[in-house]
Amino acid sequence: MPANVDQYVEENRERFLAELIELLRIPSISTLPEHQADVQQAADHVAARLAEAGLDNVEVIPTERHPLVYGEWLGVPGKPTVLCYGHYDVQPPDPLEEWETPPFEPALRNGNLYARGAADDKGQMYTHIKAVEALRAVTGTLPVNIKFLIEGEEEVGGASIARYVADNGEKLRADVALVSDTAMYAEGMPSLCTGLRGLIYAEVSASGPARDLHSGLYGGAAPNAVYGLIELLAKAKDDNGFIRIPDLYEDVEPPAPEEKASWQELPFDESEFLEKEVGAPALI
Numbered sequence: 001m002p003a004n005v006d007q008y009v010e011e012n013r014e015r016f017l018a019e020l021i022e023l024l025r026i027p028s029i030s031t032l033p034e035h036q037a038d039v040q041q042a043a044d045h046v047a048a049r050l051a052e053a054g055l056d057n058v059e060v061i062p063t064e065r066h067p068l069v070y071g072e073w074l075g076v077p078g079k080p081t082v083l084c085y086g087h088y089d090v091q092p093p094d095p096l097e098e099w100e101t102p103p104f105e106p107a108l109r110n111g112n113l114y115a116r117g118a119a120d121d122k123g124q125m126y127t128h129i130k131a132v133e134a135l136r137a138v139t140g141t142l143p144v145n146i147k148f149l150i151e152g153e154e155e156v157g158g159a160s161i162a163r164y165v166a167d168n169g170e171k172l173r174a175d176v177a178l179v180s181d182t183a184m185y186a187e188g189m190p191s192l193c194t195g196l197r198g199l200i201y202a203e204v205s206a207s208g209p210a211r212d213l214h215s216g217l218y219g220g221a222a223p224n225a226v227y228g229l230i231e232l233l234a235k236a237k238d239d240n241g242f243i244r245i246p247d248l249y250e251d252v253e254p255p256a257p258e259e260k261a262s263w264q265e266l267p268f269d270e271s272e273f274l275e276k277e278v279g280a281p282a283l284i
């Protein structure tokens with residue numbers, strides 16, 4: 001019996017890697033109907049790993065499109081429950097000529113594993129499953145109750161999981177939700193991401209005059225629909241980037257002092273961010 005979880009992980013490193021490689025080989029591309037069987041195979045693979053990790057009531061749940069995978073371990077009543085989310089589907093791998101090695105033939109280079117889905121989201125999701133397995137194997141228990149809900153439609157909008165969550169509030173009830181679909185802040189720095197930017201999208205149509213108007217005769221007098229749209233866009237944000245839609249910020253909570261303090265501890269360099277990540281050195 002390994003003395004601690006780290007030792008268990010070291011002793012099982014090769015097996016963990018082999019299992020992840022097996023999952024990465026499955027081209028579970030949710031956008032392409034010809035990969036339907038692969039998406040199903042990936043769901044079955046994830047369900048098998050959940051069962052091996054000691055999760056109970058593991059099920060592959062059919063939906064209108066791609067299956068959901070569920071598993072739970074509720075062995076410490078009274079302790080908080082964590083709901084772990086992840087997805088096993090991937091984006092199409094185009095353009096193929098950009099790949100140094102084929103996208104569904106995982107390759108190890110400089111200690112990194114390269115394959116479609118390795119970093120979004122098969123790799124991250126897998127670490128959570130293996131964390132449960134390792135903790136259970138070494139300590140015989142978990143510090144919290146845990147539920148996994150893993151989807152196969154994240155890359156196509158996730159309509160099925162949205163319906164399932166709405167219909168299964170009691171089953172999925174949890175004290176905290178842990179999303180595996182984010183990144184480490186920096187190399188060697190595992191991170192819990194506590195917030196992301198939201199997104200609102202809308203389609204705006206503007207209609208102009210009832211018929212084609214001569215610019216020389218009507219220009220200036222008749223409003224131009226295109227300029228109406230430009231005006232809307234220009235007024236959407238102020239000079240500091242604040243959105244000017246009335247009441248939009250009403251329900252937005254500002255970051256807590258502890259949150260702000262924790263950011264200070266991150267190795268963040270604004271100049272490097274603007275230059276290397278954003279690619280806008282003129283802003284420095």
Ligand SMILES: [Zn+2]
Nearest residue numbers: 120121154181
């Ligand atoms: Zn993702």
